[in-house]
Amino acid sequence: DAKTTQPPSMDCAEGRAANLPCNHSTISGNEYVYWYRQIHSQGPQYIIHGLKNNETNEMASLIITEDRKSSTLILPHATLRDTAVYYCIVRVGNYGGATNKLIFGTGTLLAVQP
């Protein structure tokens, strides 16, 4: 089962920041938080990941709370093309271990409105 909880859907106005929350209260100390998104009829696309520090790249920012029990993905200026299902995933895996699979939940459907 997925180790994260996300709202099923959210709306955002075009040009505004989209803030997508994720709860991962049972995260372990060596587990990373990953965000992927899936635009309709496409495969999931990697967005960003982090361990405990806030992260930013050209797509988004990731804010992780100090206790690491929740995080927020921020799309600073949402466009219509950002309409997608966003998945927050706690990474299961061990260094040099057998598996580093991603366990997806049902995600948040973000609808960017014109």
Place this chain on the structure above:
Amino acid sequence: EAGVAQSPRYKIIEKRQSVAFWCNPISGHATLYWYQQILGQGPKLLIQFQNNGVVDDSQLPKDRFSAERLKGVDSTLKIQPAKLEDSAVYLCASSLVGRDSRTDTQYFGPGTRLTVL
């Protein structure tokens, strides 16, 4: 850099028929994954390869599903015989296992949409 390639993009078959999907990962990626995504759900891992060896196939219905990755590059996933509940999108992903696998990122292909009638 070319992404993960999959074919066919769409397939329609009748139940009890067989079907095969093909995946070509990103060049140099040692790890390859097959996921099944049923409508309205997130992807679920079926099998993971490291080079040409199976790392995890715990969720693969082995009575009807099989997969191989000969020579550690391309992979095929086969269903024989297909059931109605196999209707789904089959996604292939690959990753470059570096020195720290905890930060390994998976890149997905566009998927194959299978409809079983």
